Every structure is written in structure tokens, then in C-alpha cells.
Amino acid sequence: MLPTIWFLLWGILWAVYFMLDGYDLGIGTLMPVLGKSETDRRLIFRAMGPFWDGNEVWLITAGGVTFAAFPTTYAVMFSGLYTALMLILFALILRGVSFAFRDEYDHPLWKKVWDGCLIVGSFLPALLFGVAFANIFRGLPLDSEGIFQGTLFSLLNPYGIAGGILFLLLFCQHGALWLAAKTTGELEERAAAMARRLWPWLFLMSVIFLLATQRITNLFANYLANPVLLVIPLLAVAALVMIRVYMRKGAWWRAWFASAAVIVLVTLFGVVGLYPNLLPSSIDPAYSLTAFNSSSSPLTLKIMLAVALTFVPVVIAYQTWVHFIFKDKISHEDLAREEGY
Amino acid sequence: MDALMLSRLQFAVATFFHFIFVPLTLGLVILIAIMETIYVRTGDELYKRQAKFWGKIFIVNFAIGVLTGITLEFQFGTNWSRYSKYVGDIFGSLLAIEATTSFFLESTFLAVWIFGWNRLSPKVHLLAIWLVAAASNASAYWIIMANAWMQNPVGYVLRGDRAELDNFLAVVTNNFGWQQYFHTLSGAYILAGFFVMGVSAYHILRRQHLEFFTKSFRFGLIFALIFSVAEVVQGHIHGAEVAKIQPAKLAAMEAHWDTRANAPQTLFLIPDEKNERNLLEFGKIPGALSMLAYHSPSAVVKGLKDFPKDERPPVALTFISFRIMVALGFLFVLLTAVGWLWRNNLEAHPRFLRLLIWAIPLPYIALQTGWIVAEVGRQPWIVYGLMKTQAAVSPIAVSQVGTTLVGFIALYSLLGFVAFYLIRKFAIAGPEPAAAAIPTGGPSAAAGPQEEPGEASGTFVEEG
Structure with missing residues (x-):
């Protein structure tokens, strides 16, 4: 029972991370297209400013929980995906410092460098998280010792790449909607137009990915065994359609929430399909790491559950409060105020 | 070199770099919170400007500390997967608790502090920085408890092929x-004080x-003085604990080769590891060594x-690092004691002031050498x-670790240069001018915290 609860929590933590940092990563990726002027670019940074760091902690927590609840999975996943993960970490460092450094020195080249860091530092993680998770859905070449028998390039198979593109589109859609909701005037219009333009591609990619998942992975086995679970992918599709409906009305916040639901449901779709596997082996299913054969001791799982059930709701409460204080649209006056990095 | 040595080097680079930026944040945030508390209590704008000035330096350090911390957490999995598997039950849970209870709090409320000057009441804004202070010092507790388990494993039972939590x-x-x-x-507080x-x-x-700076100096001085003295006393107790729990480390710290009672302390020596x-x-x-380690001159030191x-x-690295750390520890007591004597007429002692500028790197060196003693020892x-x-090392290819090690060194050097440049720039530039100096604010511009700062002052000077 405990491993199953932790399996679900593990999936939810990743889903929340993608839902929250997803908009930052999407906005960063779209920076070259949406940030036409220096003011635009400052507004774009400002639209993420109070949130990105708190969002990134969900990644640290997802990583920490993998370590605590499923140490063997943590060990195999992180060492197996070594190069991809290191690239993500380097990229996230560049992304993070671009916030702290960009406006501290007034020279166009300096700003260009940090804008570039934001773009690369957002694009790469968005793509690579997708590649990594698609490969986990598909199964990793793990041998009987749990040693990863592949390289970065074996991750770049067509299904892995499809996962990367899907994540990129999801996050870009998510980011464009956030920006439309948080800005005014030309920038809002540009972000809105981008969100509208992205949607058909996201829809198409979702269909392709779903079909490929059916052909290439075993994810649907759980769904066929328990058809009631099919409500997850169905809700994901419904939320995807709702993005479109709300965009038509110009209701950017609602569209953003629909997009948040899509990201959470897509992640959960994969995680529920994986159960009880955390890392299925493509060499032999017997070598797969599951919630049961890779979990911590019951005592650790119990203590961690108590910690998680106490503190995660508190975190959600204060992070919601922070989003609420900074919920207003960013204006040009905000840029002139003595606040910010 | 093999993957083991490369992984060790990589972890050392990552820890070393991380620990250049984190210690300053641990102490400085408390000083900033104290400054802002005085501002909120008295309404004296000077303290608000102090909080902002030191806050700017804090933010750069904090950002780099957070971002380089993630690579540390994930490196246990990437480079030390066998270790992770072996101890995850205990070690992993401490890291996860650190993230859930502390990282969220500090990252979220630092953003509130940075962006909330005009949106929150002064008291709520003050609460934000105190929460950051509490959370960052609490996170230090969790990560050090995790390290302490590597130094002195307790509360575990060996089951199957791993250590599991028992207590x-x-x-x-x-x-x-x-x-x-x-x-x-x-050590971190001394560093902040000296900075x-x-x-x-x-x-x-x-x-x-x-x-502005005489008052800032006073904060730093009191802080550094208290903790320099405390550090010497506590360092001695800590050393005695090391003697009890890790006798080999103690012997290396002192380059002590032969087991004997009445072991002497040697003020100067050069260890020759090859010939023992x-x-x-x-x-x-x-x-003296018997006395220091076991509080009895006749005690046997292995x-x-x-x-x-x-x-x-x-031996050599542990020994030299330990000596440097201890010597610096005593120097900090001396410097802060002199500072205390001259605290009321600092301007009359320009040489001492110049010396203090050059003393900024010293606590950094003391902290790094301290970590070398703890980890190499x-x-x-x-x-x-x-x-x-x-x-403990992962089954990864040498080429993989080699590449990322080069990446770490390149990226961290670049970040180090930029951060050093910015921190120096902020430090030299000094504080923003007082609100009263801004013409558009009119006579009421030097407003206390009772007024909504955002409404009252019209236009503020734009930062950076």
C-alpha cells in the first residue's frame, strides 16, 4: 500500500513541477519571438520574476522524493540518464542566473547574453524532460544489474523525440497563455496570437503521441485492464479542447488553467500507465524497477508520508497566496518601481 | 583517471563552488532581517536602505547558491548511484525533508521580499525576510545532518544490501x-560579519x-565577534568529538603517526606521508594533543x-587544511577584539580598516579548509x-564524467567571474540615495513605514 501511495505522490510531484515551471520554460523558449523590444523583454522576465524559483523547487522536491522513496530508481534513473540530466541542470543554472544578472548592468551585449541564457536554459530542459519521460514510458535498456546499457543518443529515438516535441509544445502553449494573462497591449496580443497559432500543432502532436504510445509502449495495458482509468486521457483531451474554447473568448486565465490541467493529466496518464513500474526495462521486463522492488523501508515511507502530508499542503497554500499577491497584469509602471532583481 | 577520481573531483568542484556563495547568505540574511526590523520599528529610512543595499548582494549569492545546490542533490544519483542505493533510505529522506520544509519556504518568500516592497504592509514584508532567514538556516540543518550521517552513521540497521532507517x-x-x-x-556567520x-x-x-556604513560595520562586528569566540570554544568541543568518533581523521589532522600516551602537540611540522x-x-x-583530544595528558592518542x-x-591535505582553519579562527578573534576596542573611532585607524578589506577572503578560506578536513579527513x-x-561510484563511462567535469569547471568559472564582478560593483557603488534626495517626492518624501511607500513617494529611483 505504502509504495503505491508513494508511486502516486511521485507522479503528482513531477506533474506539479511540469505544470508550474512549464510556463516559465515555455515563455523562455518563446522569448526570441515574443520579446521584440527591450521593454517587452523586461516585461517577459518580470512576468516570471516572482515565481520561477519557487516553481523550480518542485523539481528539487521531485528529485529528493525519488531519492527518499525509491532510492534504487533514483540511482538508476539519474546515473542512466547521466548526460541528458547534466544538460538539463546546466541549462537550468543558466536560466536561473539570467534572472539575477540580466538587469544589473546596462549594456546591450550583456543583456543579449543573458537573454540567450534564458532561451537556451528554457528550451533544453523543456525538450529533454519530454525525451526522458517518453523513454521511461517506452522502457530503458536496463540490464539485470540495473545498469543502463545505452547513451544519450539511444534516447533520441523517434518516440523519445516525439515526447520532447510534445513537451515543448505543451510548455510553449502554457507559457504563451501565462504571458497573455499577465501582460497588456501589444505584448498581450502577440502572446495571444502565438497561443492560438500553437494550439493546432499541440493538438496534432498529442494525437500522434497518443497513437505512437499505443504502438510502442505498454502504457495502455493498465487502461485496458481498468477501463475506468481511461477517464484520465479523456479528461486530458477535454481540457485541451477547453483551451481552445477559452482562447476564443479571450479568457486567458481560464485557458491557462485548462492548459495546466492538460499538463497534469498528460503526466498522470503516463505515470498511471507505468504502474507499478517506475523504470521499465526494455531488455527484460523482469529487470524493471517497480514501486515495490525499488522502494525504501516501510519506516522511511511512513515518516516521509507524514512529512509530505503536513508540509506539501502548507507549501501549496503559501505559493497560492504568492501567486495571488502578484496576480495583476504587469504594467510599464511596474518596471519603473524600485523592486525586482 | 578513472570515473571514481573524476567523480570525486567533480563533486569537490561543485561543493567548493556552492560553498563560496551559501555561507554568506546564511549570516547576511539575519543581518538584513535585523536591519529591516529596526526600520519597521523606528521608521528610520536608513535601515531600509541598509536592508536593500545588503539585500542586493544577498540576492546574487542566494541565486547562485540555490542553482548550484540542485546539481549537488542530483549528483548523488548521477555519479554516486551505488551510494544512493545503499543509503537512500536515510540520506535521501533528509534531502527530501530539506526540500519540502525549507527550500520552498526560502525561495518563495525571497521572491515575496524582492518584489513585495510596494505591495505588502511593512510588517508582512518583514515577516518574509525572517522566513527566508529561518528557512535557509533550517535547510543548513538538514543537509548537515545528512552529512553527519556519513561522518557518524546512527539509527540504521543493515538489511539486505543497504542501510535502512531504524531510529x-x-x-x-x-x-x-x-x-x-x-x-x-x-563559520558562516563569521564570514558574513567580516564581509x-x-x-x-x-x-x-x-x-x-x-x-550608513558605521552602523553597518557595527552589525557585522558584533556578529563576527560573538561567533569568532564561540567558534574557538565550540571548535575545541567538536575536535574532541572527532577524536572519539573518527580517530583516524584526528590523527591525520595532527599528522600523528605513533600511538602514545602523553601525545604532544607540535606547532610546526611537515608531514612526510611516504615514510610515515x-x-x-x-x-x-x-x-597537549592528549589534553586537547581527551582532556587528560596521560590519554593515549592512536x-x-x-x-x-x-x-x-x-595526511598532508587534511593536516595543512586543519592548521590553516585553526590559525584563521584565532586570527578572527584577534581582529574582532581589536575592532571592538576601536569601534567608536574607526576613522582614526585607517590601517586597520584597510586590513579588514583584505580580510574578506579569509573566512572563505577557513570554511573551505574546514570542509576539506571534514570530507578528505x-x-x-x-x-x-x-x-x-x-x-559508491556510478557505473558510468570515464568520457561522460570527463565531459561534465570540464563543463562544470567552465560554467562555474564563468559564473564565478560574473558574480564576483557584480558583488564588487554593488559593494563599491554603495547604497541608493535616501528617499529625501529625490526631488519629485516633495517635503514628505522621507516617509516612515506608516505610509504606504508605493503611494507616498511618487517616483522612486529605478534600480539596475
Whole structure:
């Protein structure tokens, strides 16, 4: 029972991370297209400013929980995906410092460098998280010792790449909607137009990915065994359609929430399909790491559950409060105020 | 080099770099919170400007500290997967608790503090920085308790091929961990104190922002003085604990080769590891090592020769690092004591002020050498007495680690240069001018915290 609860929590933590940092990563990726002027670019940074760091902690927590609840999975996943993960970490460092450094020195080249860091530092993680998770859905070449028998390039198979593109589109859609909701005037219009333009591609990619998942992975086995679970992918599709409906009305916040639901449901779709596997082996299913054969001791799982059930709701409460204080649209006056990095 | 050595180097680079930026944040955030508290209580704008000025430096350090911390957390999995598998039950849970209870709090509320000057009441804004202070110091507790478990594993049972949690309370109240926590934290506070004193000294020497920096100096001085004295006392207690729990480390710290009672402390020596002896020994104080380690001159101190060769830490590095750390520790007491004597007429002692500017790097060196003693001195164990470092490394290719090691060095050097440049720039530029100096605000511009700052002052000077 405990491993199953932790399996679900593990999936939810990743889903929340993608839902929250997803908009930052999407906005960063779209920076070259949406940030036409220096003011635009400052507004774009400002639209993420109070949130990105708190969002990134969900990644640290997802990583920490993998370590605590499923140490063997943590060990195999992180060492197996070594190069991809290191690239993500380097990229996230560049992304993070671009916030702290960009406006501290007034020279166009300096700003260009940090804008570039934001773009690369957002694009790469968005793509690579997708590649990594698609490969986990598909199964990793793990041998009987749990040693990863592949390289970065074996991750770049067509299904892995499809996962990367899907994540990129999801996050870009998510980011464009956030920006439309948080800005005014030309920038809002540009972000809105981008969100509208992205949607058909996201829809198409979702269909392709779903079909490929059916052909290439075993994810649907759980769904066929328990058809009631099919409500997850169905809700994901419904939320995807709702993005479109709300965009038509110009209701950017609602569209953003629909997009948040899509990201959470897509992640959960994969995680529920994986159960009880955390890392299925493509060499032999017997070598797969599951919630049961890779979990911590019951005592650790119990203590961690108590910690998680106490503190995660508190975190959600204060992070919601922070989003609420900074919920207003960013204006040009905000840029002139003595606040910010 | 093999993947083991490369992974060790990579972890050392990542920890070293991370620990350049984090210690300053641990202490400085408390000083900032105190400054803002005075501002909220008295309405004196000077303290608000102080909080903002030191806050700017804090933010750069914090950002780099957070971002380089993630690579540390994930490196246990990427490079030390066998270790992770072996200890995840205990070690992993401490990291996860650190993230859930502390990282969220500090990252979320630092953003509130940075962006909330005009949106929150002064009291709520003040609460934000106190939460950041509490959370960052709490996060230090969790990570040091995790490290303490590697130094002195407690509360576990060996089951199957791993260590499993048996007594959570024992793990989080590990006495060795408390010693390490106070030792590291005092070191970090000394560092913050010296940093504030050094930067203030720079401006006092130039007779600029005198009131602002004399008051800042006072904060830094009191902080550094208290913790320099505390560190010497506590460092001694910590050392005695090391003697009890990790005798091999103690022997390496002192380059003590032969087991004997009445072991002397040698003021100067050069360890010669190859021949298991010391060169150029002089200044022997009979019985002093026995006295310091076990509080009795007749106590027997085990020498390195009585540990199997493959269970001895590298002697020279541990020894030299320990000596540097201790010497600096005493120097900090001396410098802060002199500072206390001259605290009311600092301007009359320009040489001392100049010295303090040059003293800024010293606590950094003390902290780094301290970590070398703790980590190198624990070798060849990754978990003392339980698991050797060579058994802990991931099954990864040399080319993989080699590439990322080069990446780490390149990226971190670049970040280091930029951060150094910015911190220096902020420090030299001094504080923003007082609100009263802004013409558009009119006579009421020097408003206390009772007024909504955002409404009252019209236009503020734009930052950076």
C-alpha cells in the first residue's frame, strides 16, 4: 500500500513541477519571438520574476522524493540518464542566473547574453524532460544489474523525440497563455496570437503521441485492464479542447488553467500507465524497477508520508497566496518601481 | 583517471563552488532581517536602505547558491548511484525533508521580499525576510545532518544490501551532526560579519555614506565577534568529538603517526606521508594533543601507523587544511577584539580598516579548509566505517564524467567571474540615495513605514 501511495505522490510531484515551471520554460523558449523590444523583454522576465524559483523547487522536491522513496530508481534513473540530466541542470543554472544578472548592468551585449541564457536554459530542459519521460514510458535498456546499457543518443529515438516535441509544445502553449494573462497591449496580443497559432500543432502532436504510445509502449495495458482509468486521457483531451474554447473568448486565465490541467493529466496518464513500474526495462521486463522492488523501508515511507502530508499542503497554500499577491497584469509602471532583481 | 577520481573531483568542484556563495547568505540574511526590523520599528529610512543595499548582494549569492545546490542533490544519483542505493533510505529522506520544509519556504518568500516592497504592509514584508532567514538556516540543518550521517552513521540497521532507517530520532539528533551544524553555522556567520565589516571599511576609509556604513560595520562586528569566540570554544568541543568518533581523521589532522600516551602537540611540522613520519618538527608541547583530544595528558592518542594503510585519510591535505582553519579562527578573534576596542573611532585607524578589506577572503578560506578536513579527513570512507568511496561510484563511462567535469569547471568559472564582478560593483557603488534626495517626492518624501511607500513617494529611483 505504502509504495503505491508513494508511486502516486511521485507522479503528482513531477506533474506539479511540469505544470508550474512549464510556463516559465515555455515563455523562455518563446522569448526570441515574443520579446521584440527591450521593454517587452523586461516585461517577459518580470512576468516570471516572482515565481520561477519557487516553481523550480518542485523539481528539487521531485528529485529528493525519488531519492527518499525509491532510492534504487533514483540511482538508476539519474546515473542512466547521466548526460541528458547534466544538460538539463546546466541549462537550468543558466536560466536561473539570467534572472539575477540580466538587469544589473546596462549594456546591450550583456543583456543579449543573458537573454540567450534564458532561451537556451528554457528550451533544453523543456525538450529533454519530454525525451526522458517518453523513454521511461517506452522502457530503458536496463540490464539485470540495473545498469543502463545505452547513451544519450539511444534516447533520441523517434518516440523519445516525439515526447520532447510534445513537451515543448505543451510548455510553449502554457507559457504563451501565462504571458497573455499577465501582460497588456501589444505584448498581450502577440502572446495571444502565438497561443492560438500553437494550439493546432499541440493538438496534432498529442494525437500522434497518443497513437505512437499505443504502438510502442505498454502504457495502455493498465487502461485496458481498468477501463475506468481511461477517464484520465479523456479528461486530458477535454481540457485541451477547453483551451481552445477559452482562447476564443479571450479568457486567458481560464485557458491557462485548462492548459495546466492538460499538463497534469498528460503526466498522470503516463505515470498511471507505468504502474507499478517506475523504470521499465526494455531488455527484460523482469529487470524493471517497480514501486515495490525499488522502494525504501516501510519506516522511511511512513515518516516521509507524514512529512509530505503536513508540509506539501502548507507549501501549496503559501505559493497560492504568492501567486495571488502578484496576480495583476504587469504594467510599464511596474518596471519603473524600485523592486525586482 | 578513472570515473571514481573524476567523480570525486567533480563533486569537490561543485561543493567548493556552492560553498563560496551559501555561507554568506546564511549570516547576511539575519543581518538584513535585523536591519529591516529596526526600520519597521523606528521608521528610520536608513535601515531600509541598509536592508536593500545588503539585500542586493544577498540576492546574487542566494541565486547562485540555490542553482548550484540542485546539481549537488542530483549528483548523488548521477555519479554516486551505488551510494544512493545503499543509503537512500536515510540520506535521501533528509534531502527530501530539506526540500519540502525549507527550500520552498526560502525561495518563495525571497521572491515575496524582492518584489513585495510596494505591495505588502511593512510588517508582512518583514515577516518574509525572517522566513527566508529561518528557512535557509533550517535547510543548513538538514543537509548537515545528512552529512553527519556519513561522518557518524546512527539509527540504521543493515538489511539486505543497504542501510535502512531504524531510529529517525537518532538520525536527526545525531550529536556529531549538532556539533557540525554549530561549527559550520558559526563559520558562516563569521564570514558574513567580516564581509559586512570589510565592505563598510572600504566606504568609511573614503568618508562616504559614513553614518550608513558605521552602523553597518557595527552589525557585522558584533556578529563576527560573538561567533569568532564561540567558534574557538565550540571548535575545541567538536575536535574532541572527532577524536572519539573518527580517530583516524584526528590523527591525520595532527599528522600523528605513533600511538602514545602523553601525545604532544607540535606547532610546526611537515608531514612526510611516504615514510610515515614528519620532517622539521619544532615547538613540541608535551601532552597537549592528549589534553586537547581527551582532556587528560596521560590519554593515549592512536597514531596513523596503527590504522591499516587503506583506511588512512590523505595526511598532508587534511593536516595543512586543519592548521590553516585553526590559525584563521584565532586570527578572527584577534581582529574582532581589536575592532571592538576601536569601534567608536574607526576613522582614526585607517590601517586597520584597510586590513579588514583584505580580510574578506579569509573566512572563505577557513570554511573551505574546514570542509576539506571534514570530507578528505573521512576518506577512504564515504560512510564512515560502512562504505568506502570507491564502492559508491556510478557505473558510468570515464568520457561522460570527463565531459561534465570540464563543463562544470567552465560554467562555474564563468559564473564565478560574473558574480564576483557584480558583488564588487554593488559593494563599491554603495547604497541608493535616501528617499529625501529625490526631488519629485516633495517635503514628505522621507516617509516612515506608516505610509504606504508605493503611494507616498511618487517616483522612486529605478534600480539596475
